[in-house]
Amino acid sequence: MKKLAVAISAAVVLSAQPAFADFYIGAKAGKSWLDDACTSMTPNCDDEANHFGGFVGYDFLDYLGLELGYDDLGKHTVDGVNDDRVSAWTLAPKFTYHINDLWGIYAKVGGAYADFGGENDWSYLGAAGVELKPHQKVAVRLEYQTLTDISNDYVRAEGNSATLGVLYKFGASEPAVVAPPPEPEQLPEPEPEVQTMKHQTAKMGEETFALNSAQLTEAAQSDLDKLAAFLNKYPQSNVELVGHTDSSGSDEYNQQLSEKRANAVADALVERGISEDRISARGVGESELEYDESTPEGRKKNRFVEIIVPEFEYQVEE
Known part of the structure; x- marks a missing residue:
């Protein structure tokens, strides 16, 4: 539980950041599936479910941010888990490449603390996605994420998800319109002597x-x-x-x-x-x-x- 407390503390720290244009919060939904969670001995294997999640983030630079998330991978029936919920707290830096003012692609590499049917386990996190920013304050993202190591006493599984998310940036405003520099004053040509x-x-x-x-x-x-x-x-x-x-x-x-x-x-x-x-x-x-x-x-x-x-x-x- 100490590890879980560390993750929650990190969320509190992020939430306490000033509401600048760099701070954002969002939600996502989609499908999740567990690889290698079922064996031939698993009765009524159910390794797919609906996925829901939320996240908060802070962009330190135009291309670098830090993101904390909570993922509910849904209820599964796999080895050691009987119609029980699988979830995880995630924390990872986010690297973004802006194709233009509207589109960007990003990747996240970090860690996760997973709850696998009542058993907790650390895991590596990897994610990649595309992000569309139709408005200065709003962005939509399509993301693939994987948790490489979700284990219990029976199996070592991999949790995958494909989600569609939306985020809102606090304090963001329309870019300031910079007035063009004033044209140089046209001095009257001196009268010829x-x-x-x-x-x-x-x-x-x-x-x-x-x-x-x-x-x-x-x-x-x-x-x-x-x-x-x-x-x-x-x-x-x-x-x-x-x-x-x-x-x-x-x-x-x-x-x-x-x-x-x-x-x-x-x-x-x-x-x-x-x-x-x-x-x-x-x-x-x-x-x-x-x-x-x-x-x-x-x-x-x-x-x-x-x-x-x-x-x-x-x-x-x-």
Whole structure:
């Protein structure tokens, strides 16, 4: 009876555990049979019966627990037992492999203390089963169990059972829903820095054209390349071209020549990729003389095309 007291004490210890999600209790029912419990001398041998049982358990880890059970193998008539009940207390670690969140398989290897028709005996325990968990708190299991050594003065039998069980987990709750991490705050893109290019002027002098001609010289090509590069770099800009002449010749001739020279520069810029919409060209002839016409040097300086880039705003590149 001391051995039985030890088993009951273990049950009390398990029952005293806090009601965490790891603690569970369950019941099972099925069929049991005793192997090697009957001999040729056994009259009216009855080694099969209905099986009922209960169990409590505690899962220390996701795959490891400890389970205490009581098995009522039913009434049997075998050698040394006449229509008497066979039962056992069992204690075994339970090893579980989770196939997925719904299904798992498990095995138990431990010991049992059996009552075989009024005689007590220790036995090894082995069990295997599959477990279905349709709910966080409830599981259903199908189990095969064997007690390897149930003995009396007449036979050494093996107690087997196949049962369907259900268990309930205390304190278990639905898994906490973890909120997804907040999306990083979308900071507004910084406004591009805007600067203002001030009004600019330049001159393409008398060396830009041949005498009395609107034909651009080779010397003018470098200045035209630089002007086109500036306009391409700042597509917000526009350019005004104003042709000037000295007072030699008639007013009408000088007006036409100044217009032709301004248009020649405009055409050269278009050839370099500048849109016509950004270019304006006009001539003023001899109407806006800047230098003294009484000397050849002064007349020479009055022959030019004025380059005017009005003030504009542009975005500073990062």
